[in-house]
Amino acid sequence: DTGVSQNPRHKITKRGQNVTFRCDPISEHNRLYWYRQTLGQGPEFLTYFQNEAQLEKSRLLSDRFSAERPKGSFSTLEIQRTEQGDSAMYLCASSYDRGPYNEQFFGPGTRLTVL
């Protein structure tokens, strides 16, 4: 098991373009989370899946953001019409289905730069 993987690791795009990131969780984990981290801040929760169901979304996730986990395995996070304020590290995490009191395992993140 190689842990949580994320692709791409870096993405540079121009304002107004659409971008999509992929997250592959640890295989036996059925919970998957997306966070965003900006400079000098801790990770901020964006959304959470249990299997393929998206159960919670943060107010940070505007209409330009959409996340999917079609078969309960990998997940994608799409940002449409990117803005410079979207520049951040996007982190994916996964965990076992043992209630909320279990650690989330994070991937290395995708660093997005919007020019």
Added chain:
Amino acid sequence: DQQVKQNSPSLSVQEGRISILNCDYTNSMFDYFLWYKKYPAEGPTFLISISSIKDKNEDGRFTVFLNKSAKHLSLHIVPSQPGDSAVYFCAATSGTYKYIFGTGTRLKVLA
């Protein structure tokens, strides 16, 4: 509204000494707390956690203390090693699967 605060952005400690990282929270509904360590270009790595029914949890060189009345937790690393140099984040949850993270403390362990 910063519900989880790490007021020390950085800390330097000599190798072999104790490192103490602090975290304060405001939401009394939080009942599970975690510490993560982050190296550059990597995602956060889980270190240790504590439930609100306990006031101490220990794992090797790492001990987390929870003071519920003060809404304060701390991470003790003893003895500190150069490989412990990283950014440390505390996180809290009230059972909603959503972790609220602090802003991090950069620990530098000097050889």
